[in-house]
Amino acid sequence: MDLLIQQFVNALSLGGIYAMLALGLAIVFSIVRLINFAHGEIMTFGGYGIFLAMAFGFPPVAALVVGLGAAVFMAIAMERTAFRAMRGADVVSLLITSFAVSEILKVLFQNGISARPVPISFPASWSGTYQVGSTTIGIAPTVSILVTIFALIGLTIVLRRTTTGIAMRAAAEDIAMLKLLGVKANRVIAVAFAISGLLAGIAAVIWTAQRGSVDPLMGFFPVLKAFIATVLGGLGSLGGAVLGGFVIGALEVLTQAFLPTGLAPYRDAIVLALVIAALLARPDGLLPAKTANRS
Amino acid sequence: MGKRSSSCAKPLIRPSCRSHKPLDTALDIVGLAVRYGPIRAVRGIDLHVTKGCVTALLGANGAGKTTTMMAIAGAVPVSGGSVTIFGADLTNATSDRIVRAGVGISPEGRRVFAQLTVEENLRLAGSVLGDPNRAAELTDRMKTRFPILAERRNQMAGLLSGGEQQMLAVARALMSAPQLLLLDEPSLGLAPQMVDQIFDIIEELKSEGISILLVEQNAALALDVCDHAVVLANGEVVAAGPPSELANDGVLKAAYLAA
Numbered sequence: 001m002d003l004l005i006q007q008f009v010n011a012l013s014l015g016g017i018y019a020m021l022a023l024g025l026a027i028v029f030s031i032v033r034l035i036n037f038a039h040g041e042i043m044t045f046g047g048y049g050i051f052l053a054m055a056f057g058f059p060p061v062a063a064l065v066v067g068l069g070a071a072v073f074m075a076i077a078m079e080r081t082a083f084r085a086m087r088g089a090d091v092v093s094l095l096i097t098s099f100a101v102s103e104i105l106k107v108l109f110q111n112g113i114s115a116r117p118v119p120i121s122f123p124a125s126w127s128g129t130y131q132v133g134s135t136t137i138g139i140a141p142t143v144s145i146l147v148t149i150f151a152l153i154g155l156t157i158v159l160r161r162t163t164t165g166i167a168m169r170a171a172a173e174d175i176a177m178l179k180l181l182g183v184k185a186n187r188v189i190a191v192a193f194a195i196s197g198l199l200a201g202i203a204a205v206i207w208t209a210q211r212g213s214v215d216p217l218m219g220f221f222p223v224l225k226a227f228i229a230t231v232l233g234g235l236g237s238l239g240g241a242v243l244g245g246f247v248i249g250a251l252e253v254l255t256q257a258f259l260p261t262g263l264a265p266y267r268d269a270i271v272l273a274l275v276i277a278a279l280l281a282r283p284d285g286l287l288p289a290k291t292a293n294r295s
Numbered sequence: 296m297g298k299r300s301s302s303c304a305k306p307l308i309r310p311s312c313r314s315h316k317p318l319d320t321a322l323d324i325v326g327l328a329v330r331y332g333p334i335r336a337v338r339g340i341d342l343h344v345t346k347g348c349v350t351a352l353l354g355a356n357g358a359g360k361t362t363t364m365m366a367i368a369g370a371v372p373v374s375g376g377s378v379t380i381f382g383a384d385l386t387n388a389t390s391d392r393i394v395r396a397g398v399g400i401s402p403e404g405r406r407v408f409a410q411l412t413v414e415e416n417l418r419l420a421g422s423v424l425g426d427p428n429r430a431a432e433l434t435d436r437m438k439t440r441f442p443i444l445a446e447r448r449n450q451m452a453g454l455l456s457g458g459e460q461q462m463l464a465v466a467r468a469l470m471s472a473p474q475l476l477l478l479d480e481p482s483l484g485l486a487p488q489m490v491d492q493i494f495d496i497i498e499e500l501k502s503e504g505i506s507i508l509l510v511e512q513n514a515a516l517a518l519d520v521c522d523h524a525v526v527l528a529n530g531e532v533v534a535a536g537p538p539s540e541l542a543n544d545g546v547l548k549a550a551y552l553a554a
Contacts, residue, residue, distance in 0.1 A: 169408070169411060179369075180370055180400050182391045182394025183391070
C-alpha cells in the first residue's frame, strides 16, 4: 500500500513534467503547425540558466526564476530568428527547421558549456521526505505535482479569460481570419511561444531540482516522451497533451516499479507498445483536437 | 423598379453617391492588380465607394470579387495599382493597419470562430480598439442590433445556424467601429427570410453613415440596395454605373453567363 502511494506520487510528478512539455508542444503546433523538435533545447537552456545563476552566486530560488526566464527567452528567440521566417511553410519544412535549431543548440551547449553533466547543488532540504501516516513521500515530487497543478490552472485561466488567450484559441482555428480582424498575429504567436517556453522552464526547474545536474541532452529524452504524449492525446489538442503526458508518466513509473526484473530492459518497448495499441484503437488520439478545444 | 432606398438622392449631409471628390471618398481603388503565381486574378480594376453609400461588386464565380476584397483587407498582396482608404494610401498595408484605418470585414464563408463563444468572437474583434470601455459599449450595441446574438452569447459560434453565424460575422466586423464595411456574400446559403434580415441590416448600417462594399452573387438583391455597381468578369471591370442603368443592361447578364 505504501509503495503504491509512493509510486502514485512519482507517476503524477513525472506525468506532470511530460504534460507541461506536451502542452507547450501542442500550443505551438495548434497555432503555427510547427512540431518543434527544438523544444527539448528550450528546457535544457532553462537548466543551464539555473546552473549559471547558481555559479554566479544567486540564491537557489532566484536561480530557478532565472531558469524560467532563460527558457522563455530561448523560446521567443527561436520563434523570432528561425520559425518566423518559415511561417506558412508546410509541416515537414518546419519540422526540419526545428531539427536544425535543435542540433545547433546542442552543439553550442556541448562546446560552449560542457559535453558532460554540470552539477547543480540545491539545499539538502529539497530532497527531503515527509510522513503521511506510515507512508514516506518525497518533498520534491510533491512540490512538482503542486507546481504542475498551478501551471495547468493558470494556463486554463489565461486561455479562457484573457483576450490574448482567446486570440490564441482563435488562431488555432483560423489565423488568417484573426489577422483580418486586425489582431496582430505576430504578437499572439510570440505569446504562444513564450508560454511554451515557460512550461518548458517549469519542467526544467522540476527536472534539475530532482536530478541535480544539467547536460546538453537533458531536454531531449523528456521531450521525446512529450512528443509521444501529444500524439497519444491527439495532435494539436491541449487537453489531449495533458492527458497523454500523465498516461505516459504513469506507464513509465508503473512499469519501472512493478515489472519483473527480467522484463526491465524492455520497459520502453512495453510502454511504446501500449501507446501503439491505444493509437490503433483511437487513431486520432485519446482526446482529438476539436472536442478537446470545445470542452 | 421598387428601390429599397433612395437616401443618397435626399438632401442629407452625406455626399452624392456619384461624388468622386477625395473628401467624399471612403475607398478608392485605381488599377488594382492581384496575381496568384502566374494567374492574374484581378487585372487593373477601378472601384469607388463614396462615404455613406453602398457599392456592389457583381460578377460570376471566379470573376475576382473576393480577391479584390482580400486585397483591400490586406490579406493578399497587391501586384499593381493603389488602394486608398479615407485618403490614406493603404496599398499592401498590413490588415491591422487597415482595420485601424476604419475598415471592417465580414468575409466569404462567414468564418466565425466555431469553437469560441459568440461573446468571445465579439470580444476578440473589439480588442483591436485597445479601449475596453468602447469595446463594451460596442458589444452592447451589437446585442441590441442582433438580439439573437445576445440570447446565444455563451454558445459556441459553431452551433449557430447559418443565418445566425452571418449575423455574428457582421457584428464581429462592426466591433472595430468601422466606417467602411466589406461584406462578402452575406446572403450565401441563407433562407429567404434570413436574407431579408441581413439586407435590412445593410440598409440600417447605411443610414447610419457607414460606407459599404458589397460582394453579392444575387445581383437582383444587390442592385436593390446599392447606389453604385461594378460588374467584374475575368478580373476586369466590364460595366459600372448606378443600379438603374445596370439592371436592364445585357452586360450584367453576359458577365454572369460568361463563366
